[in-house]
Amino acid sequence: MSSNALYTDLSGYYDLMCADIDYQSQSNFVRRIHQIFGNQGRDYLDLACGTGPHVHHFINYGYQASGLDINQPMLDIAKQRNPDANFILHDMSNFKVEESLDLITCFLYSIHYNANIEKLSECIASAHAALKPEGVLCFNSVAKNKIDNRSFVKHAAEHEGSQFSFQSGWNYCGEGEQQHLLLKIEKTTDGVTEIWDDKHPMVAVDFNQLTALLEPYFDVHMFEHDYEKITPLEASSGNAIVVCVKK
Incomplete structure (x- = not known):
């Protein structure tokens, strides 16, 4: 996606x-x-x-x-x-x-x-x-030049009977003019978990x-x-x- x-x-x-x-x-x-x-x-x-x-x-x-x-x-x-x-x-x-x-x-x-x-x-x-x-x-x-690719922030929330987990962090390869925001979202409803992994390009x-x-x-x-x-x-x-x- x-x-x-x-x-x-x-x-x-x-x-x-x-x-x-x-x-x-x-x-x-x-x-x-x-x-x-x-x-x-x-x-x-x-x-x-x-x-x-x-x-x-x-x-x-x-x-x-x-x-x-x-x-x-x-x-x-x-x-x-x-x-x-x-x-x-x-x-x-x-x-x-x-x-x-x-x-x-x-x-x-x-x-x-x-x-x-x-x-x-x-x-x-x-x-x-x-x-x-x-x-x-x-x-x-x-x-x-200060980005730590190992660092993430994470929090959980509940909405309309579903449990959500959100995790995000910066990633930079060490050269060039593009970095990424890495985003992971987990949605659990009635014991069934959906997962989205996404990579947002950023300058x-x-x-x-x-x-x-x-x-x-x-x-x-x-x-x-x-x-x-x-x-x-x-x-x-x-x-x-x-x-x-x-x-």
């Missing part, structure tokens, strides 16, 4: 896959970041928004919020949950907006869903063009490469991947929250 087919077929289980994610803390962190670095505007777009949990929180903060994703079933759920928000079916690498924005986010490492370095560069340029002066682009990223960069792509457009600030406090990135860290202020 291809990655896109799996993503589509399991869109109804997306929230189960992400059940252990603290969307509130992530949104609170970015709101603080925007208050510190931003232009104090309230026009907001979430790239790769999925079912819209971050959009929901930013609406509650008083933002004019919108979301963009390539998956229509995800957007259908997002719109049902956030009827006042605008949702766009589009690829994040070459998007345009009708009205300029103050804040753009891309949570859950989704910036890596750009297919290659060229597409990532296009995404950065698109975000820059969409932002107002001193607008902020904020996303999280993993450095390809691979180290933080030096990423900074070089961003700096023509933005003043770049790199922080530790900690949503509870704002801490400058240490040289040994492989996960970062990247804050970009439009030049």
Whole structure:
């Protein structure tokens, strides 16, 4: 099963896959970041928004919020949950907006869903063009040279009488501009288990490469991947929250 087919077929289980994610803390962190670095505007777009949990929180903060994703079933759920928000079916690498924005986010490492370095560069340029002066682009990223292929995260959930087990981890072969998100899902119903194994291709960069792509457009600030406090990135860290202020 291809990655896109799996993503589509399991869109109804997306929230189960992400059940252990603290969307509130992530949104609170970015709101603080925007208050510190931003232009104090309230026009907001979430790239790769999925079912819209971050959009929901930013609406509650008083933002004019919108979301963009390539998956229509995800957007259908997002719109049902956030009827006042605008949702766009589009690829994040070459998007345009009708009205300029103050804040753009891309949570859950989704910036890596750009297919290659060229597409990532296009995404950065698109975000820059969409932002107002001193607008902020904020996303999280993993450095390809810091990936441990042996490391996985796993959690379980129950839904409509079925038990689910979700396991995911990064994989990088050690060279080139492609890494993968390895995903394994087990669904057990009445003692019968179905298993999906999937391999999502994603663009691979180290933080030096990423900074070089961003700096023509933005003043770049790199922080530790900690949503509870704002801490400058240490040289040994492989996960970062990247804050970009439009030049």
